[in-house]
Amino acid sequence: MIKVALLGGFFLFIAGLCLSILGLIPLIIAFIPVLIIISLLIYGSAFICSQMFVPAVCQLPRPEGTLLTFDDGPHPIYTPKILAILREKNVKAVFFLIGRHAKQHPELVKQIQQEGHTIGNHSMIHRWYYGFLPAWCLTQDVLQFNALISEITGKEPTLFRPPYGVTNPPLAKALKCFPRLHVVGWTLRTRDTVIRNPQRIVQVIRKRAKPGNIILLHDRCAATTEALPKVIDYLRADASLRPVAADFFILEKP
Ligand SMILES: [Zn+2]
Numbered sequence: 001m002i003k004v005a006l007l008g009g010f011f012l013f014i015a016g017l018c019l020s021i022l023g024l025i026p027l028i029i030a031f032i033p034v035l036i037i038i039s040l041l042i043y044g045s046a047f048i049c050s051q052m053f054v055p056a057v058c059q060l061p062r063p064e065g066t067l068l069t070f071d072d073g074p075h076p077i078y079t080p081k082i083l084a085i086l087r088e089k090n091v092k093a094v095f096f097l098i099g100r101h102a103k104q105h106p107e108l109v110k111q112i113q114q115e116g117h118t119i120g121n122h123s124m125i126h127r128w129y130y131g132f133l134p135a136w137c138l139t140q141d142v143l144q145f146n147a148l149i150s151e152i153t154g155k156e157p158t159l160f161r162p163p164y165g166v167t168n169p170p171l172a173k174a175l176k177c178f179p180r181l182h183v184v185g186w187t188l189r190t191r192d193t194v195i196r197n198p199q200r201i202v203q204v205i206r207k208r209a210k211p212g213n214i215i216l217l218h219d220r221c222a223a224t225t226e227a228l229p230k231v232i233d234y235l236r237a238d239a240s241l242r243p244v245a246a247d248f249f250i251l252e253k254p
Pocket of ligand 1: 164
């Protein structure tokens with residue numbers, strides 16, 4: 001589909017260029033298909049749930065419950081606090097860890113697994129230029145992370161969330177090597193990395209959470225940690241929003 005769109009855009013550009021050389025249309029018109037294709041590619045890369053390049057789970061298969069996901073840990077201060085809250089409230093979640101942090105805090109990785117949560121792959125280093133890496137580099141990254149977590153916990157992650165939710169053709173190519181890996185996006189982004197007021201995070205969830213949502217949080221933020229008890233209490237008060245474990249919806253790929 002993408003190849004057809006690219007090819008179509010290219011031919012429209014060439015046709016427009018010929019017409020503009022003949023003086024039938026202004027040159028700027030010839031570039032419109034190129035601009036449209038570039039915009040589509042940027043949109044598809046930036047929004048994981050566009051599913052333009054990679055199929056991703058962005059919503060629970062049934063509108064029942066919500067899934068809490070925590071990215072970017074483990075953090076030496078906030079992850080233990082978040083684990084304690086989850087333990088006290090008897091809630092299971094998914095932690096999309098960064099390999100570099102997992103290496104520094106293997107005891108937290110073990111604790112996450114021992115307390116019944118699911119560990120997902122969120123890349124080794126979470127590079128800002130992740131979206132510009134070639135496929136072979138992305139393949140190596142997934143392999144290194146999964147080997148590291150297997151070494152610490154004895155279990156290989158089957159969930160993957162790319163840094164920043166970036167998906168593109170090199171990632172699609174890399175993920176072909178990992179047919180058992182589920183790519184997981186989100187439905188509700190709380191923006192807890194920029195919101196400093198815990199009450200504001202609670203408000204975002206109160207206002208926007210719907211049954212079947214996958215909620216994106218970060219276990220490296222003080223405000224998230226402070227907001228979490230109220231977030232869980234709010235979700236649990238409504239049976240259709242109660243937090244559920246990852247195995248509730250993840251079906252093993254054949
Ligand atoms: Zn992240």
